[in-house]
Amino acid sequence: MRVVQPLLGLQEIDSRIREFEQELKDIPARIAQEKKRLEGVLGQLANAQADFRTAQTRVDDLVADVKVRRDKIQKLKQEQSGLKSNNEYKMFNLQINALESEIEKLEAQQLIAMDNTIPVKRRVADAEERLSAEQAVIDDYVKEMEDRQAAVEAALKAAEQERAAFLPNVSEAMLRQYSLLLKKRWPVVVSLRRDGDRFICNGCHLVQPPSVGQMAMHDEDVVHCEMCGRILYTTESPAKK
Numbered sequence: 645m646r647v648v649q650p651l652l653g654l655q656e657i658d659s660r661i662r663e664f665e666q667e668l669k670d671i672p673a674r675i676a677q678e679k680k681r682l683e684g685v686l687g688q689l690a691n692a693q694a695d696f697r698t699a700q701t702r703v704d705d706l707v708a709d710v711k712v713r714r715d716k717i718q719k720l721k722q723e724q725s726g727l728k729s730n731n732e733y734k735m736f737n738l739q740i741n742a743l744e745s746e747i748e749k750l751e752a753q754q755l756i757a758m759d760n761t762i763p764v765k766r767r768v769a770d771a772e773e774r775l776s777a778e779q780a781v782i783d784d785y786v787k788e789m790e791d792r793q794a795a796v797e798a799a800l801k802a803a804e805q806e807r808a809a810f811l812p813n814v815s816e817a818m819l820r821q822y823s824l825l826l827k828k829r830w831p832v833v834v835s836l837r838r839d840g841d842r843f844i845c846n847g848c849h850l851v852q853p854p855s856v857g858q859m860a861m862h863d864e865d866v867v868h869c870e871m872c873g874r875i876l877y878t879t880e881s882p883a884k885k
């Protein structure tokens with residue numbers, strides 16, 4: 645068994661812990677990303693609703709314009725009944741006729757304006773339908789993510805318990821070195837790569853002095869990379885003399 649074997653065991657547990665922690669960190673971002681899909685549909689709905697309000701206002705304005713003229717006609721007719729001169733009576737008739745022909749035009753415009761609200765109303769309904777479909781997809785996704793989160797939290801807790809149970813296998817001195825490196829390097833324990841008669845750190849890829857390779861092969865104590873400080877090991881044995 646290599647000197648670093650307990651650390652490799654610990655590192656294997658830590659690699660799972662790190663993956664679980666990373667996944668837990670990513671889940672809220674993934675949910676937020678998914679919810680962003682709603683923004684486009686919400687925008688379409690807001691546009692359609694605004695267009696519908698504009699179209700409906702046009703109809704309402706025309707209805708009000710007609711009412712103003714009808715009221716005016718009614719008033720004119722009341723005054724007309726009290727008139728004595730025939731000329732005045734004719735003048736009133738002219739005004740009433742003019743207003744009636746205005747009303748006719750306005751009512752024609754009103755019909756067109758009402759027709760114009762139909763496609764806009766359909767756009768609103770379509771956007772509402774798309775929104776609720778998207779919302780259903782998102783709700784499913786969020787549910788899935790929450791289930792995943794619960795599973796990962798459980799797995800993380802189990803891995804942490806496994807780590808605690810494994811720690812007695814690691815000497816205090818080794819654990820101290822490993823824990824210090826863990827703060828800035830990952831992985832902490834790496835193999836040496838053989839390149840001819842040279843040994844290269846698989847963490848930072850720097851060629852090691854021959855003494856480092858020799859020490860790693862003799863496997864008597866923990867060996868560190870000269871550059872990155874990672875703990876090194878090799879499965880090679882020293883050449884037999």
Ligand SMILES: [Zn+2]
Pocket residue numbers: 845846847848849850869870871872873874
């Ligand atoms: Zn290195």
